[in-house]
Amino acid sequence: MTQAQAEDRGARSRDAILGTAGELMSRHGYAATSISMISAACGLPASSIYWHFGSKEGIYVAVLERARTALLAALPPVAVPGADVARRLDTFLQEVEDAYQRHPHGVKLLMGLSIVQQDASAAAVAQFHDYRDALVTWAQESVSAVFGLRDRPEVSDELARFTLRMASGAAVARWFDPDAALETGPLRVALLALAAHHGVPIPGTPCQAHHSPGATGRN
Amino acid sequence: MTQAQAEDRGARSRDAILGTAGELMSRHGYAATSISMISAACGLPASSIYWHFGSKEGIYVAVLERARTALLAALPPVAVPGADVARRLDTFLQEVEDAYQRHPHGVKLLMGLSIVQQDASAAAVAQFHDYRDALVTWAQESVSAVFGLRDRPEVSDELARFTLRMASGAAVARWFDPDAALETGPLRVALLALAAHHGVPIPGTPCQAHHSPGATGRN
DNA sequence: GTCTATAAATCGATAGAC
DNA sequence: GTCTATCGATTTATAGAC
Numbered sequence: 330m331t332q333a334q335a336e337d338r339g340a341r342s343r344d345a346i347l348g349t350a351g352e353l354m355s356r357h358g359y360a361a362t363s364i365s366m367i368s369a370a371c372g373l374p375a376s377s378i379y380w381h382f383g384s385k386e387g388i389y390v391a392v393l394e395r396a397r398t399a400l401l402a403a404l405p406p407v408a409v410p411g412a413d414v415a416r417r418l419d420t421f422l423q424e425v426e427d428a429y430q431r432h433p434h435g436v437k438l439l440m441g442l443s444i445v446q447q448d449a450s451a452a453a454v455a456q457f458h459d460y461r462d463a464l465v466t467w468a469q470e471s472v473s474a475v476f477g478l479r480d481r482p483e484v485s486d487e488l489a490r491f492t493l494r495m496a497s498g499a500a501v502a503r504w505f506d507p508d509a510a511l512e513t514g515p516l517r518v519a520l521l522a523l524a525a526h527h528g529v530p531i532p533g534t535p536c537q538a539h540h541s542p543g544a545t546g547r548n
Numbered sequence: 549m550t551q552a553q554a555e556d557r558g559a560r561s562r563d564a565i566l567g568t569a570g571e572l573m574s575r576h577g578y579a580a581t582s583i584s585m586i587s588a589a590c591g592l593p594a595s596s597i598y599w600h601f602g603s604k605e606g607i608y609v610a611v612l613e614r615a616r617t618a619l620l621a622a623l624p625p626v627a628v629p630g631a632d633v634a635r636r637l638d639t640f641l642q643e644v645e646d647a648y649q650r651h652p653h654g655v656k657l658l659m660g661l662s663i664v665q666q667d668a669s670a671a672a673v674a675q676f677h678d679y680r681d682a683l684v685t686w687a688q689e690s691v692s693a694v695f696g697l698r699d700r701p702e703v704s705d706e707l708a709r710f711t712l713r714m715a716s717g718a719a720v721a722r723w724f725d726p727d728a729a730l731e732t733g734p735l736r737v738a739l740l741a742l743a744a745h746h747g748v749p750i751p752g753t754p755c756q757a758h759h760s761p762g763a764t765g766r767n
Numbered sequence: 768g769t770c771t772a773t774a775a776a777t778c779g780a781t782a783g784a785c
Numbered sequence: 786g787t788c789t790a791t792c793g794a795t796t797t798a799t800a801g802a803c
Contacts, residue, residue: 339786361579364779377787379780461724491734494717501716502709505680515710515742522741523734558768582796596769598798 343381345371351392355434359389386449390456396438397460403428407470414531417475418520422513425496429511435500468493476524484527488520495519562600564590570611574653578608605668609675615657616679622647626689633750636694637739641732644715648730654719687712695743703746707739714738 349371353362364385368375382388405424411417429435438460449457468489472478478485495516502509525531568590572581583604587594601607624643630636648654657679668676687708691697697704714735721728744750 335786342786358577358579360577363777365777374788375779376781376789380786383780385779458724487731487734490721490731491738494714494721496717497720498713498715498717501720502713505677512706512709515706515738518741518745519710519734519738522737526737554768561768583798584796593770594797595771595799599768602798604797 339381342373342377346373346378346381346388347391347395350388351396351434351438354389354392355437386453390450390452393438393453393456393460396434397456397463400428400432400435401463401467403432404467405471407467407474409471409475414476414524415521418517421471421475422517425492426511426513429496429499433503435496437500437504464493465489472520476529478529481527481529484524484529487527488523491523492516492520558600561592561596565592565597565600565607566610566614569607570615570653570657573608573611574656605672609669609671612657612672612675612679615653616675616682619647619651619654620682620686622651623686624690626686626693628690628694633695633743634740637736640690640694641736644711645730645732648715648718652722654715656719656723683712684708691739695748697748700746700748703743703748706746707742710742711735711739 346367350362350367353366353370357366364375364378367378367388378388382391405421405428409417409421411420469482469485472488472492473482473485476485476488478488496511499509499511521531565586569581569586572585572589576585583594583597586597586607597607601610624640624647628636628640630639688701688704691707691711692701692704695704695707697707715730718728718730740750
């Protein structure tokens with residue numbers, strides 16, 4: 330059927346535009362990414378891009394929406410299985426690190442752009458905040474499940490904020506060095522210490538990571 | 549003297565341009581900040597801006613250099629006084645938080661721009677990396693002094709990286725919420741735990757922040 | 768050093784044939 | 786849905802009077 334072929338071609342073009350636009354915007358930022366750059370990179374003329382998305386902000390909104398759903402799908406589910414806290418934390422951090430590795434344009438898209446000021450459309454601002462809110466909510470529910478903090482929301486909020494800021498900082502580091510990792514090792518130690526500091530019981534770890542002087546360390 | 553007056557006026561104009569350009573670039577990013585915006589904001593015509601800095605990249609280089617020297621001047625000196633580790637850490641974190649509060653455009657300038665790609669001049673790339681290298685060096689030397697890690701550079705590197713990433717993450721959070729703080733409290737707990745995890749002796753803290761169940765926490 | 772005026776290129780966006 | 790061609794605005798940068 331001719332119409333079905335046309336629709337399929339349209340959908341493929343839309344995806345191609347979205348992919349290259351996301352790539353370029355996450356690397357150069359929103360303002361520095363021009364329509365002609367996107368057009369040259371994906372092969373389609375500028376008018377086709379405008380037919381699909383209407384405006385440059387329309388492209389940004391669609392790119393951000395796709396990045397959000399893709400990232401949330403890559404992140405581990407909230408309910409992490411595991412017997413004790415330490416084991417749940419390990420699998421949780423492992424999956425977060427995987428998502429971090431496989432999803433290079435996470436925070437970059439949120440920052441490198443900064444339409445977020447004055448002359449941004451309501452749809453763009455909304456999409457911008459949706460992205461952030463989704464991450465915050467996911468982090469809070471995840472650490473709450475890992476550490477069993479249903480009845481202590483302030484603690485899970487602090488641990489979630491801590492985790493997200495560490496991930497954001499790693500994303501910033503990746504700005505300079507593309508190979509910068511998330512370093513879940515130190516993050517694990519820090520989260521356990523923070524939980525213990527707030528009196529969260531952690532079975533099997535009487536005093537977090539204790540040190541027998543001269544026997545620990547890696548020197 | 550007429551020549552001295554002219555020189556003084558020139559220096560004042562240069563400073564005004566640099567100030568407004570830094571403000572605008574840290575808020576909108578490099579690409580989204582136009583010469584006409586700077587001109588309108590500081591009152592001087594575009595040609596004066598070009599007379600002082602030659603090009604848009606020239607403005608960026610100068611803005612970044614000024615931001616770097618200002619931030620390094622605001623950061624606490626490497627040699628932190630104090631009797632024990634805990635006390636040195638407290639004063640250190642307090643001064644870092646002060647610098648963070650008083651210096652709103654720290655990381656933003658490094659990110660919101662992203663000339664850092666392909667078509668950036670060598671001077672811009674060099675200034676960009678100088679800024680980052682200065683921060684990394686300062687952090688390493690500072691935590692080394694605070695925790696007494698002269699003979700364990702791997703540990704001081706990890707603690708420094710951890711601290712910088714936390715600060716970067718807080719800067720990202722400030723992108724969304726201008727009131728976002730650095731939260732040195734959790735950072736303090738985390739750094740002490742990391743040091744203890746690597747076998748760094750911390751006098752007066754046998755087991756970092758230990759918890760007597762039900763007696764600690766803030767609930 | 769500062770100004771007005773403007774060149775040359777590129778930007779976002781649109782018209783209309785196919 | 787995709788293409789060529791183009792409009793109008795804005796951008797970086799410069800020329801030259803003062």
